[in-house]
Amino acid sequence: MSITVALIGRPNVGKSTLFNRLVQRRAAIIKDIPGVTRDRREGDARLGNLNFRIIDTAGLDDSNSESFASRIMDQTKTAIHTADIILMLVDGRLGVTPFDQHIAKMMHESGKKTILVLTKCEGTSGDLSIPDAWGLGFGCPIPISAEHAEGLSDLHDVLSSCFRENFDCDVDSSKLDKKKKSLPSLKISIVGRPNVGKSTLLNRILGEERSITGPESGLTRDSVSVEWDYMGRIIQLVDTAGLRRRAKVVDGIEKLSAADARRSLGKSEVVIIMFDGSVEPSKQDFSIASLAISEGRAPLIVLNKWDCVKNSKNQLLGYNNLISRTLSQAKGISIIPLSALSGNGIELLMPAVLDAHRCWNQRIKTAELNQWLAMTLEHHPPPLSAGRRIKMRYITQVKSRPPTFTIFCNLPTELPESYLRYLVNSLRDEFNLLGVPIRINLKKGKNPYVK
The missing domain is CATH 3.40.50.300 (P-loop containing nucleotide triphosphate hydrolases)
Known part of the structure; x- marks a missing residue:
């Protein structure tokens, strides 16, 4: 007890x-x-x-x-x-x-x-x-x-x-x-600008008034963590304070709240990034999304207040195009339009969260990776560096969460960033790693003939 x-x-x-x-x-x-x-x-x-x-x-x-x-x-x-x-x-x-x-x-x-x-x-x-x-x-x-x-x-x-x-x-x-430690758990943070409906979404998921909500902006200060049982799995939901541009944050409490929100984001596995779908996205929305991706979390975008959108089809198409261009480092990120207040579309959220978490945890066999690398190099070899050919000999996945790979080559510092992005996109398409950040590290192998 x-x-x-x-x-x-x-x-x-x-x-x-x-x-x-x-x-x-x-x-x-x-x-x-x-x-x-x-x-x-x-x-x-x-x-x-x-x-x-x-x-x-x-x-x-x-x-x-x-x-x-x-x-x-x-x-x-x-x-x-x-x-x-x-x-x-x-x-x-x-x-x-x-x-x-x-x-x-x-x-x-x-x-x-x-x-x-x-x-x-x-x-x-x-x-x-x-x-x-x-x-x-x-x-x-x-x-x-x-x-x-x-x-x-x-x-x-x-x-x-x-x-x-x-x-x-x-x-x-x-x-x-x-x-308690033996139970499988999944930590999910809900982040976004102030007054986009983060606390309302938490209350809708839990089916109770767990967080204070209202028309006032900046009601949430502490990151509120709640354990929730979803189909026999322990989910830890974290409602965070709204994040504004650093230049606009002058109040001491808001600075502490923003730091607490960023700390919760860094400790999460899946991050739900909430946009206000009834208005055009702002630069701060994409800054928050980029922060989640750079932290290596599994991102998911929720377009809230979708019941206020008149032409939802064109609005969703515009959001898809803008997000795919702006967040290219997480190509294929899931976008869920819903209304946290009425509950419309909420049934799509958790399946998308679990799919993002599965991709984020995915491990790929080394043999399959090297087959992909051989075919990729044959189809599109890397450019020459000062007349020398860049030879990529071997690839392996060193970790997941997020998927991280190491490629052994002879000139790791000479490979162009554009070709590295090409490898990331090809890897994403080949192994269905959609919507999660992918990291590739280049390493120079040791020469066995050098004593």
Whole structure:
């Protein structure tokens, strides 16, 4: 049995800092201003011998606009409903505020086991808040400092006791970790410019309101990772923040969000690049696509908001021509027109994702590669270099993900780029490596007669 713990509290009380401490990496964006976290974020936490699922939530605040606050509240209510245990965080420096009392009332009404944690208590800075914290009705508060790892042993003892008393399970869930690692998984990131519908697509795939959506641009800040079961296969979907041109990014939080999105892209296997299909593509759309290809990921283009397109046939033809010219390094990339809001065309997405992943993982026999190389050289040999013939003797695939090949030749530095592109395109057509980046490395073989 896996136990889920949710972090609940006002903005800027240290929920994301504690989340990062428990998952043992910088997963959530941290900045010393209120309201940085918006979507709930999940991760695998470890505290001593305790292994559990942790949920980071947005800060509950009554100062947001009514519609935006209600969307945040819905996400937090979902986290409270999902969790087995609540860690209610209170800023130990500021003490208990009236809104902390309001949140405590919500926790009592939820009926969930709640542990009160005083954060930012370096040394004795939170001692004055302990008497007021007792009045919230959750027993003895636990003063900690997540940033400096102080008080975590006390939190471990309380959580361990709570696990044993309220849940009939072994607190050391290493068996669960081993089982989880044995499951086949596929990591997919959804990237694109702001407000192209990335979060809406994630919600449509999952069939639930997992990420906050709305007409406002730039709602998503943290990269939201969600595990999803697709036909018995574990899929890890990652919704990322919108990427704008670097010159236009001046806000510190947006810089952190963009860096987090690029980091998620680099760790993915398949990258869904979302375009707004109702308008003409911009240079930034292709810059994001080129980034995914240069990182060696398996790319896939989704034309969202397709229900708003009037002449869809001509629009799709124009997109196909433009993408094939601009993204020639991933010739044959799949293009899926759909509407994430209505769900039209969504059934085409996952088969295309799995096809791209299969091509990205493909391995080709060395004998077949050398047969192809011999026929290619016979049909179109490389040009001479200063009167010398470039001899290509042998080819082998050194790795997949993406498909990477090494060709042994006598003059590797003299082969023109145009001929190398010809080899890539011929290799792609011969072995059906459509839509994935292909890398060819040239290497000079050793002369066996030289001592």
